[in-house]
Structure formats: C-alpha cells, structure tokens
Amino acid sequence: MTALQVVFLIIAVVTLGAALMVVTTRNLVHAALWLVVTLFGVAVLYVLLDAGFLAVAQVIIYIGAIAILFIFAVMLTRRVASDNIPQTNNNWGWAALVAVVFLGGLAWVLRPWQGFSTQASELSSRADPLRELGQALVSPNAYVIPFEVASVLLLAALIGAIMVAWERK
C-alpha cells in the first residue's frame, strides 16, 4: 500500500464519519460544523486526485459561502439550535423509500461500468490542467453552452435576490 492510499483511507474514513455525524447530531450548529469537516474531506480528496482548482473552489464555495450561510440561518432561527427538536418528520418513510429507489436506480445504471476494476490512466504531467479547464469552458467545441446556461441561471438568481430585497417606492 502506498502512502497516497493510506492518506486516502484516512480521509475517506474522516469524511464518511463526519457525514454520518451531520445526520445524527441533534444540535443543528454542530451538524453544520460536521458538514464543514465533510466538505473539507472532499476537498482533500480532490487534492489527492491532482484537481487543485476543484479543491480550492470546493473550499471557497461550499465552506466559505454555503456552510457559513447554513450556520447563519441556524443561528438566526429561534429554538432550532436546541437539542430536543425531533430529527425526523412524518414523511421519513417516503424519504427512505425515495432514497432506496434512487440508490437502486443508480446501481442499475452503473451496472455495466468498468471503473471499479480498471486502472485510471495517468494524467499528462506537462499540460496545465487549469489552463485546459479554462479553455474548455469557453471553447465552442466543449462546454461553452453549459457554461453560459449556468451563468444565466446564476444571473437570474442574483436578479431574483435583488427583486426580493427591493424596497418598492
């Protein structure tokens, strides 16, 4: 076993353990902080995969923005942060059913996938993956349409936020 695999196993265990804590902790702020640990573990996994940009973006967006927003929302909401709130509501049965069906569907779709047994190909070390990613995002042959659609979606969200906060005169 190489050092990289040892690091991967440690990080995987920490990430999964923290993810389990997110759903089992009774205190919502603690759950949000465990979520931060989980997201950080995922960022480390990206680093292990040589995807530095994804790792940094993961920390900026998920920890710096989304997790902070979660913690904010939990703190500003009254009484939710206490320990004696039920963790489930009446729909837990349906939710469990959907989750199991979804897992089954995913497993069925992934049935012919060979990724578990085949070795991933080596990355070419001379190209700058960041430059390639940037060019792929604006190249007409690659992802320019999805990129633009995502931009428009985010712009719509921005305008929506302004409309909600707009003080009508």
Next chain:
Amino acid sequence: MRDPVTLIANWLSGLLSGWGLSPGLVTVIMVFIGVLALASAMLVLDIFLVWVERKVVARFQDRIGPNRLGPYGLVQPLADVIKLLIKEDIIPAGADRLVYNLSPIIALAAALLLWAVLPISATIYGTNLNVGVLYLVAVGAISTLGIIMAGWASNNKYALLGAFRTVAQMVSYEVPMVIVLMVPVILTRSMGLKDIVDQQVIWYIVAAPLAAIIFLISNLAELGRAPFDLPEAESELVAGFHIEYTGMKFGMFYAGELLHALTVGAIFSSLFLGGWRGPGAEAFPIIGVFWFFLKAFFMYWVIMWSKYTFPRLRVDQMLNFNWKFLTPLSLVILMTTAVLDKLLPRTNMLVYSLGMLLLNIVIVLVTLQILRARAGAERRRVAEPKPAATPQGAVTASQPPSGASQ
C-alpha cells in the same frame, strides 16, 4: 553561499539519503521540516509583531510606547506572553467547550496557512500552487469560520453580534477582493504567486494602481481593522467575538490578527510591489528575503496607519461602500483591463504598463465625475425643505396636500 537555505536543504536531504532512506520518505521528511521551520519562524516573528504594533501605535498617538524592558522595550512582548500564559483560563457557563477551544486555533492557523504559497525569495517558497491566488481566498473562508465558531460557542450575545457583523463584512468584501485579484492574474497569465512575482519586472502597482487600492481596502475589511473594526466595536459590543476568551486563547486571536495583518502586507507586496524583487535579489536570493520583509512591513505599517487614523464606519456605510462603490468599480477595472490586455503589445512591458496606468487614470477621472454628480444630487436632496411636523392644517399652501401627508 549565495543561497544558504537551499544549501542547508540540499545538505539535509543528502544526509537523509545517505542514511538509506527512500527518496519518497526523504521528500516527506523535508516537507515536514520546511513546514515546521516556516511556521515556527512566523510564530516567533509574531511575538515581535506585538512590540511593532505597540510601538507604532504609540508614535501615531504621540507617545513613546513600551520602553522599560530591554533596549527600546524589545523584551516587553515576552513579558506580555508570560502574562497571557499565567492568566486564568475561563470557559463561560453554557459555552460549547469543543467549538470554543477549537476556534482560536483555527483563527491563528488560517493566518499561518497563507504563508504556504508566498514566495519569500527566488528560491524560498512553500509551493508554487497553480491556483495560488484562489488558495488565498479559500484560506480567508476558513478564518471566517473560526470567527463565527468563536461567536457562537461563547454563549454571549455580544460575541454573537460581533460574529454576525464579522461574517457580513468578510463575505461582502470578499467579492471586490476576488475580482481585483484577477487583475494581476490577467497581467501574469498565471494564478501561481511565484509566477506573479517572477514576471513583475515592472511592479504591478504601476499597471494596476486602482486594483491595488481596492485590494488593500477590502483586505482591511477582511482583517476587521479600523475603519472596518465593527466586529469588535468597543463602544457597542465590548470586545466582539472574542469577548469571553482569556489568557492564551485570547492571545491566539490577538496573535492571529497581528500575523494576518503582516501576511496581508506580504500578499499585497507579492501581488503589486514585486515581492522579493529588489537590487541584488536575483543573484543573491537571501537578499530577496530582506526586500520581501521590508515591503511586507511597509504595508503592515500602512495598515496600522489607516487603523489609527480613520474613525469607525457605520454598518450601513460599510455595506453601501462595498456593494455600491467597490464592487461595480472593481468589475469595471477587471473588464477594461481584460480588453486592454488584448490590445496592448506584451512584448514591450514598459508600454504595456504605461497603457494600463493610463486606463486607470481614465477610470479614476470618470469615477470622480460620477461621484461629484451623485454628491451634488444628494446635497440638493438634503437641502430641500423637509415637510416639518407642523400642527394639523398649518401646512403652507405652496406644498401640495399629498406631499405633506408624510
């Protein structure tokens, strides 16, 4: 002898290989030694920063500052550290012990983590990360987290209010900061901080002075220093998010703040002032360390200068300034810089830099015109006679009845 640090590193790795260790293990050990050396050096420097801060603030306030212990009071910070260490460690009732104890560590570690990508000289740098600039932003996100954890875990309403203000401020000022961080990236064509410094034959403050100023202002807000010190506004919140912390736990917040201020100075000098560049720094990398810290400490002094000169802003002023002024301005700077970058020749860096400088001057002039027009409109609006609280029916005939209903 030109580069003692590399010499020592080569000697040490040669020694370890000589003992029969595998090359992979030698690399791991060398990285650990490097991290340990850099982190220890920064933390020792941090003790000295206490003295710098106290001495400089004293001069700004026309005092002498610490002058009893040692020459120029240099031993004073050691006494401060001992005092902090022997103070009682209090954990308030109802505090969340784990989170409460974890947050000072995160606050200090976030400032230390930034040094991983800063090139201290041509050969001394942690790593030339290809997303170095974004890494700085990501670590800033972690320091925000440390502060909100401290505010919540203290079980104190002032701490929580301070944490709320901090997060509102840090999350908002991250927007113009990230936008103007892209300007040096455009000029360099790389996000690695080492590449950015390597290419700064002409300092980027010439080509992008506006971006530099916006970066400095938004970093003052990230630091929570005056005029953006609302998170710990003494007159309103007693001490803000670290109100309940005593002894060395408070000391870690304090040390983290000082180190973060110096680190911001170092980042600023790397991005805009040429980092380790200076006479003799290319031939003798050890001289680069001197230039690097000279520039970093100069920017640290500028940060202190603004801290002890400006009064505190109000929350609405702070947010308006960010969203209605800095963010649009930085967007304009980014877009015009990107367009001009395509038009100017990159073969002649002097023409290129001067062209960028001209663009910045034009932007400043246009911005000042717009601000002047806006200020004139605002002055006329304020000067208008307001509908006074007159007795019913005493409204003068000159005003329309509907206007007086307010």
